[in-house]
Amino acid sequence: MSNQTNADLLLTAEENQALLDTWGIIAKDLKGYGSKYFIYFFKQYPHYQLQFKSFAKVPLEELTENRRFKAHAFTLMSALNGFIENLDDVEMLDELLLKTGENHAKRKLAQEDFVVRF
Numbered sequence: 001m002s003n004q005t006n007a008d009l010l011l012t013a014e015e016n017q018a019l020l021d022t023w024g025i026i027a028k029d030l031k032g033y034g035s036k037y038f039i040y041f042f043k044q045y046p047h048y049q050l051q052f053k054s055f056a057k058v059p060l061e062e063l064t065e066n067r068r069f070k071a072h073a074f075t076l077m078s079a080l081n082g083f084i085e086n087l088d089d090v091e092m093l094d095e096l097l098l099k100t101g102e103n104h105a106k107r108k109l110a111q112e113d114f115v116v117r118f
């Protein structure tokens with residue numbers, strides 16, 4: 001475990017605890033919440049679905065039965081889970097975020113693509 005504290009991440013102890021508490025609910029069903037999240041995301045931002053070649057044209061109501069979609073939703077949720085599990089290990093968290101950013105930059109996704117509002 002790192003010697004760095006949550007203060008390094010600019011999270012207060014309360015914010016950190018709130019994240020852990022709320023994520024605890026989601027972590028019980030990463031697959032279910034992952035699929036629900038992505039369908040909501042694609043409803044709000046339909047153009048993003050086109051980035052996902054393997055299910056770009058699949059109608060929203062059919063996505064929950066699409067195995068590539070389900071696997072991707074779970075992969076993203078697992079990545080988020082990894083971030084949350086490492087809130088107390090700044091070095092690891094930094095590396096995980098960097099890797100995610102690099103992988104998405106290769107796909108021509110930009111920083112603003114990560115700043116979507118709900």
Ligand code: HEM
Pocket residue numbers: 048049051052053054072075076079080100103104107109113114
């Ligand atoms: C915190 C936000 C996000 C996380 C944690 C995340 C995580 C991931 C992970 C783990 C993968 C698969 C492994 C990899 O190549 O890195 C992936 C693939 C991908 N992500 Fe993200 N992602 C995020 C946001 C986004 C956004 C905003 C978009 C915009 C459309 C996006 C588009 C994609 C695409 C197109 C792929 C490739 C899917 C394929 O295999 O065909 N991601 N993402």
